[in-house]
Every structure is written in structure tokens, then in C-alpha cells.
Amino acid sequence: MFKKNKSLGLVLSVISPVTLADQKPVETVVVTAHRVEKQHQEYSESLSMIAGQGLQLIEHNHIQQTLARIPGANVARGNGQEYLPALRSPVLSGAGACGSVLTMEDGIPLRANGFCNINELFESHSEMARRVEVIRGPAGTLYGSNAMHGVVNILSPKIGENTESLTGTLSFEAGPEDYYRANISAETAISVKEGVRTDLSLVSGGGNRDQSGYDQQKFSFLHSVTMGETQVRTRLAATNLNQETAGYIDGKNAYRNQTFARKNPNPEAFRDATAIRLYSILDVDLGRGKQLVLTPYLRKTDMRFLQHYLPGQALEENGQESVGLRSSYLFTDENSLEVVMGLDTEFTQGYLRETQKNPTGGSEFLRETIPEGKHYDYRVDAYSIAPFTLATWNINNILKLYGGVRFESVRYDYNNKMLSGRTAENGTACGFGGCRFSRPEDREDNFHNWSPKLGATYELTSDLQLFVNMTRGYRVPQATELYRLQREQVAAELDSEQISSVELGVRGLKARLSYEVVAYGMHKRNVIFRDTEYFNQSNGKTSHRGVELALGYGFAQDWRVETSSSYAEHRYRDTRELQDVLLDGNLVDSAPRAFGSYRLQWQPRQEITAELEWLLQGRYYTDPQNQHEYSGHNLLNLRARWEFDRWALSARVLNLANKAYAERADYSSFVGDRYFPGEPRSIYLSVSSEW
Template structure:
């Protein structure tokens, strides 16, 4: 089990409580899933500037960092991009999705307040039974700190950090502690970064306000989270191995590109503990997001504006049918109103075809109302002292009501036809669409001995088509006849934990069908198939006094399994692009004194293809990072050296028929210093 603690012990492991695999807190060993937990101590040592830096210590997670706070997700999957990519990994904060069903954003984790998280829980593999649509490859859930922590004590703290390229970050926490079973907490994070590349800096502000109270057996935890991002964006650099040229890696051919994103979430978790009648948990929530960004990567560089407003409720009831049978029954419901506008202000540059088919003015302007409702149940049957069975099922209905606010069809904004057969952008007539899905699961755990456990899990996940895939059409396609993506998964694993050694070894196989992609004619299709097989190892070993080794290793093969052709090449059997077979994270920790922690980290990224035809590739890379922390009762001083050997590498490599090899270059050696005080 990937539990990162400063000093490992069996007691600490068993006392780790998680909520991601169940609506109610349980010990980490009570699940048949592959579940990793990054502790507060681990997150404090990592002190990530980007969420990728924290999650790369989880097996199977291989986020590809873009510019600023952007990234592409990967969890037991290739690095996901393009049509069908967004929404395949569900991102949560305190078990509330950051985005509404059908309105995902591929970069959505930058809206979470990860800088103040007390833990990050990751389910690797389908989790549709509990979370429904989008929890197809897995779930990333950031858990915010409680008022007063576990001890209920007051806390006030300030942290400041500085790094290269005018990087500065400040974090302030004010916590009243619990007094008479009530208290408040505020977390503020402010970050500015000038950017390694030209015109690529960002400024981000996040604040979380929380009130917690306990009265008459009812616990209420209300939280307001607000984030704002203003980012200057740098795109790919082009040319074979261009990332190796330091001067070229600093260039930005799109200095005009930007992204502005704002989000606010309000939720209230109400837990009623009825010792004999069970536990009832209700979580109503509100959500609002707005985003503007320049599509610098497309001809015409249109400006996109999108947003959504949601109201939802998650409800769960835990009760016992007998001494050995526990049941959770729940209902999730959500209503969302989303909108999207795309406006091109400047003439398209390039060939006559591009200039004619990509016109000035609005390309899209629509509103979508979405309603989802999903009953689910989970049961735990303790058969014997060693055997436990888990089973559950979820039914989810998602309905869209699409309203086009422009002329329908393939015309300019004012109704004129484009040459060369018509405009690229096609706006469907008003319509309604609905999707219904089942997500069953069956799992088991077997305790060989204290501290040694076998587990098995069979699960199915799904991802309903997103609004942009259904209504943002191109060329001759007037209706996107898409089905929900589905994945079937089986995994077998063994995990052990004792005073010196902990590990979790998992083998899994998954098959996806109805994979959504954009074909060579710019049609959104859903008849793709892929397979995913791999093994994962998380290991922690205290091999000597004050020395500890932690590893996170993954080997997987992700392949196309359908009859698609691309430029005359049959893709069936090819490795999916942006999918290294092997990658891993290896950390050696030394604690020379109780107040000092040092860590040397080795990051391995294996070779991978950059095109579906498997004709172009990135050779991979190896990086070293070093961290040191000195901590007293009131003060903490930290230093981090990233890319210790100053290696030239690519955060992401890709291949385009238009530009050839292209890369997001990695940063050279970077040193960050921080100081914090608490009282």
C-alpha cells in the first residue's frame, strides 16, 4: 500500500483512515481495490509546485505536465489527450467532483487546494460503483484538513517560499481549534511564477474557509473553496530533439496565449451517527466555474469561454443487516447549467483552405442543461475471520438538454457559406440526449496472517459522452451518435505491512470499448477499443536505523484493439501513443537526527511512441531530485533541488503531421527554499 509516512510502523498503517473507497471512514486495509494514500508528512516534504510532483509517487500515475499549472492525466492509462480524453479520471476534493458530469476540464486539478491538503487518496482502476461517470481509470481525491486537526487544537502558521524565474509562494493558516465542539479554519495560498519560458508566467490565488460543529450527535462540516488562475501560456517547441537545445527550450512561439480560470465550491457534510440505527451522511453542494483561454494550438486561435453552475446532493446510509453483513445505500443527484462560446477575432493564417473554412466571428454559442441521478449500494460480508466479500452496483441516468444560440448548420455566424465544401464548424439543432449505465463490482480480501493480505477485485466503469463531444461538431457531422465508454477490469494483489517492510503488488487487466475519438474526417466516433494490462509495485523498506527506501514502479502495455486505420496504417495491436511501458519513482530517505529529513528521489520515464502508427518515439529520461527539511517545534526550513544533474528532457513529447516532433521542455536544475512558522 502506497502510504507515505516519515517513520513507518504497523500501528500507523492500520490507523490510516480513508474515505475515497467508501462514503464513511474505514481503515485502509478494509478495501479490495488498489488504493494509495499520500500522507500530510509526505506532501509537506514534497511541497509540490505542480500536482504532478506529488502524484508521481503513486504507482500507475504518470501525469504529463504542460505549461504553468496545465497537465494531461494518466492513471492506469496512456497520457490522455484529444477527443475522449477529458473525464476519464475523476478528480475530487473531499469526495465532491471538481467538475460536473459531462463538463470536465482536462486540467481540472489546478482548481483544487492541493497546497493545503492533509492527504491525497487515489483509487487505481474503475470506481464507477461509488462515483459513477468519469471514474473509469480511477479517482484522485484531495482531502482537506479538519478544524483543529485530529487533536482539535488551535493552529496558526505562515509559510513562504522562493525559487527560480521569480517564483514566490506564501501560505497562511488560521485555525481556532475546536471549542465547545465548534471551530473555524482558513487557508490562503498565493503563488506567482515568472515562468522558465518566455511569456509563460502565472499568478494563482486560493482560499478555503471552513466551519465545523458537533451538536446533538450531528457533525456538520461546511467548506467554501475559491480559486483564481491567470496564466500566460507557452505551447510546444518543434523539431526533432528540440528540448535538448537550452536556448530553444526557453522560446515561446505563442506569447499571446493565455488561460484565465475561476472556480468556487460550497459544500456541507452532515453526518448523523445513530449507533444502533446506522449512520446517515448528506452532502449538499454548489459549484461554479468560469474559464477563458486562447486556442493557440489551432488555426485561427479562437477564444473559448466556458462555464458551469451546479447544485447537487450526495447521500449515503450505512447500516448492519447482521453481525457480519454491512450495507451502504446511497443516492447522488446533480443539476448543471453549462455554456460554451468560441469566438475568432483575427483572420486565419495559412493555406487558402484554412482561411476559407475557418472564418471570423463566433463558431459556437450554446447552453446545455444536464441532470443526473444515481442510486447505488455497497455490501460487505465478513464470511470468516479471514475472508471478506465486497459487492455493489450503481445505476446512473444522465440527461442533456442542448440549446444552440446561433444559426444551426455549417455556416458563418451570419449565415454565409464557406468555400471548399463548407465551414469547419457545424452546430447541431436543439436536441435532447440521455445515457443510462450500470456499474457493478465484486471484490474479496483474504488475510493469510496478521499484516499479510490477498485481494481481488472485478469492476466496471464508464464515462458518458461530454457535452463538447456531442455538440461541438465539425465538417459534415450533424449528430454525434456516441455511446458511453465502458471499461471492464480485473485485478489481483497482495499487500503486507510490518514494522520494517510494507508493500503492495498488483496485476491488472482492463478492456475499454466505445472509446471516443476524432477520426481523420473530424467526426467524433465511439467505436474504438483498447486493452490495458500491467503490474504495479509500491514498497517501503526501513533497511537500517534512520534509513528508508520507498519505491513506486509500474509496467504496463496499452494497445489499440480495433480495425481503425490512420494514413493507411492498421492500428490494431499497436501500442497507444504517449504510453511508456515502464516508469517509476524511487526515494531514499535518511534521518540523521529526529528533526532532520533528507531524501534523494530518482524518477524514471521509459521510452514511448508519440504517434498511433508507432513510427516516432521519445527515448525517455531519468531525473534526480533532492530534498532536505529541518523541523523544530515552531520552525521548519526546507530546500529542494529539482533536476539535480541539470538534464535536458521533455515533460511531454508528441508528434503532429503538421509540425513533426514537438515537446514541452522540462526545466533545468531548480532550487527552492522555504521557511514556515507555526504557533
């Protein structure tokens, strides 16, 4: 259906480990780029992929370990399966953070529009992924709200061809602190054109800090059938997480004391979460360069967790039920014009309850303003509809132009199930002027956004390509930002966040060398933040400028080096003041200028691969005033894999030098410096078999 340009078929250094024994260019396709399968070089934005042997070698225990190989990605791992995202951005936390990076599985958002969870990638079955694709930078034209800093798409396994009998894989892994994991996959053909596959992942870990273990189960079932020119893939995916959560440790450089770093100041904290998704992908080849893809889906999530980080430690319960349809239609005009257009629509019913079981401790002010009982109880019905189109004009064999636009309309219908205002649950007034929380009256909110895009690719030579892209992304306010108010605030007058981006890049592929270099500049406005009065505001501005490098070089028959590195500056660009300090021009906190992954790979034989990885985390400020900082760290990881017959053995030594470091450093005006300590040296061994 599409022209295939072999000159830039693999394109990627951004694709992790290529088989070292075969350095010839390999063609590859991507799914997320244009909502239909296309060659990577037919994409004018920054796209990274990790697949195949790369995922097998990483064998991640946490999605952060895979995303560390993506230029511009600087995910901060929390306790258990928690994390804070960063993609061409600071590490995102607090008001306005959740939903700034769109997370998907097979092109379907993991969470409903307006109901994000900062940790939502733990709901994907990433342990069994066949590929992880990351769009770096705004992608609102094709993907809408939340794709403001980029997109992470987990692609699930497909059913293999010519599966005549029941086949599968079984793997078992063990690690420190009573860590055990089992992965089981099986597939079989029902007929020549029909098959089924099932995947199961079971994980149990004791955690390297006191009372910080977790258990997680993930299951997926896939049915695939081809009927004439139509292929239908129907998938059921379910996850369950039961986690004992560890909080920050306090004190300047507290993470350096390995005994103290194992402490858990919040042994009572926990997170329980379940998620179920059912969807079908109908791919219809209409002939003559026309293709129709329809993806109806259902999803349901429920979560309970203790807000151990807040006075009173209230229990939050939230959930959502969604039904939606994502569609795209592609047609070509004599190979000079390609147009993809579609309509995405979704309906969601979401709820949130916050209940405090015990009286608040601490000062009289806290005891009076945060009473026990129910704080919030509301339901929100959300509706969204978004038509879009993207055209590709093939000027000639070396120049392509891209242009597109998306319009998205989102409506929230909010229903408060409690007394409105800032009273206790029974209507009793709080001391010191009123309760800390405030519940607005029933209301309706509407948001309308446009996301245009212009881009171009130009082939300087058969193995060297330039690309440029200008686009705008957006993020509608999330339900919790609109309706979980504080103090005397009666309504959140928030606008959609918007980000404008320009990027220029060059990518190339030679016999043993592949690379991509990208420079970008972004300006974000209507940034949502919580001010000194604990109000959610949306008049913030930030700027983001950076350079990213992905490079792979086979310098000898058995040896190869790879790098995914970034240098960026993220700054405040408004007149906000915090504790009498003007923030304009300051570096955004939790935003290191430099970070990256650097890898040396050795493959003496086709079936043996070893890798030494160096992870660099540059220093960064831990407060907006730029008065406190974390000095950064360097880590070494060693991985090896040996495949023989139908078996495979692998070993991973993470934090090889046993470095004391912080996964995340922060500064609080209440307690000072605080940290999520990193894990000490950890050795994981696994064995797997095909049958």
C-alpha cells in the same frame, strides 16, 4: 463502529514517508474507499495515499510532483498549472480524454458531470491538503461517470482538537524565475464543539520559458460543529488562475537545446479560470452500526483561454453552475454484513462560446473554411441521478466478500444560440464545401449506465492479505464532444465509454517492510476518438494490462527505501486505420511501458528528513502508427526538511543533474516532432512557522 485489524493497519508503502524513527505499524483510515471511513484493508481495490510528512516533504509546486509517487499515475505536466492525466492509462489527450479520471475535493467532483476540464485539478486547494487519495482503476460503482480509470481525491484540512486560542501557520517560499509562494492558515475554537479555519495560498511565478508566468490565488473557509451525534463541516473554496501559456516547441529533439527550449512560440496564449465551491458534509451517527452522510453542494466555474494550438486561434469561454446532493447510508448486521447505499443527484447549467477575432492565416483552404467571428455559442442543461449500493459480507475473520451496483441516468438539453449548420456567424457559406465547424440543431440526449462490482479480501496471515476485484466503469460523452461538431457532421452519435477490469493483488506489512503488488487487465470499448474526417466517433477499443509495485523498507535505523513503479501495455484493439496503417495491436501513443518513482530517505533525527528521488520515464511512441518515439528520461530530485521549535526550513533541488528532457513528447502530421520541454535544475527554499 468498525472492527479495526491492526495486522494491516498502515498497509502502505503506498503512503509516503513514514517516520523512520518509529517503524511500528500505525493504523489509518480512508475516506474515499466506501464513501464512509473504513480501514484500508477492508477495501478490495487498489488505493494509494500520500499524507502528513509525505506532503510536507514534497511541498509540490505542481500536483504532478505528488502524483508521481502513485503507482500507475504518469501525469504529464504542461505549462504553468496545466497537465494531462494518466492513471492506469496512456497520457490522455484529444477527443475522449477529458473526464476519464474523476477528480474530487472532499469527495465532491471538482467539475459537473459532462463538463470536465482536462486540467481541473488546479481548481483544488491541493497545496494545503492533509491527504491525497487515489483509487487506481475503475470506481464507477461508488463514484459514477468519469471514475473510469480511477479517482483522485484531495482531502482538505480539518480543525484540530482542543484549539483553545487562535493558532495557525505561515510559510514563505522562493524559487527560480521570480517564483514566490505564501501559505497562511489560521483556526480557532468558538466553543468546545465548534471551530473555524481559513487557508490562503498565493503564488506568482515568472515561468522558465518566455512569457509563460502565472499568478494563482486559492482561499478556503471551514466551519465545523458537532451537535449531539451529528457533525457538520461547511466549506467555501475559491480559486483564481491567470496564466500566460507556452505551447509546444517543434523539431526533432528540440528540447535538448536549452536555449531553444526556453522559447515560447505562442506568447499570445493565455488561460484565465475561476472556481467557487460551497458544500456541507453532514455526518450523522445513528447508533447500532448505522451512519448517514449527506453532502449538498453548489459550484460555479468560468474559464477563458486562447486556442493557440488551432488555426485561427479562437477564444473559448466556458462555464457551469451546479447544484447537487451526494448521500450514503451505512448499516451493519451483527458485524457479519455491512451495506452502504445512497443516491447522487445533480443539476447543471453550462455554456460554451468560441469566437475568432482575427482572420485565419495560412493556406487558402484554412482561410476559407475557418472565418473570423463566432463559431459556437450554446447552453446545455444537464440532469443526473444515480442510486447505488455496496455490500460487505464478513464470511469469517479472514475472508470478506464485496458486491455492489450503481445505475446512473444522465440527460442533456442542448440549446444552440446561433444558426445551425456549418456556416459563418452571419449565415454566409464557407468555401471548399463548408466551414470547419458545425452546429447541431437543439436536441436532447440521454445516457443510462450500470456499474457492477465484485471483490474479495483474504488474510493469509496476520500481516499478509490477498485481494481480488472485478468491476466495470464508464464515462458518458462530454458536452463538447456532443455539440462542438466539425465539417458536415450534423449529430454526434456517441455511446458511453465502458471499461471492464479484473485485478489481483497482495499487500503486507512487517516490522520494517510494507508492500503492495497488483496485476490488472482492462478492456475498454466505445472509446471516443476523432477520425481522419475530424468526426467524433465512439467505436474504438483498447486493452490495458499491467503490474504495479509499491514498496517501503527500513533497512537501517535511519534509512529507508521506497518505490512506486509500474509496467503496463496499452494497445489498440480495433480495425481503425490511420494513414493506411492498421492500428490493431499497436501500442497507444504516449504510453510508456515502464515508469516510476524510487526514493532513498534518511532521518538521523526525528526533526530532520532528507530524500533523494529518482524518477524514471520509459520510452514511448508519439504517434498511433508507432513510427515515432520519445526515448524517455531519468531525473533526480533532492529534498530536505528541518523542524525546530515552531519553525521549519526546507530545500528542494529538482532536476538535480540539470537533465534536458521533455515533460511530454508528441508527433503531429503538420509539424512533426514537438515537445513540452522540462524545467532545468531548480532550487526552492522555504521557511514556515507555527503560531
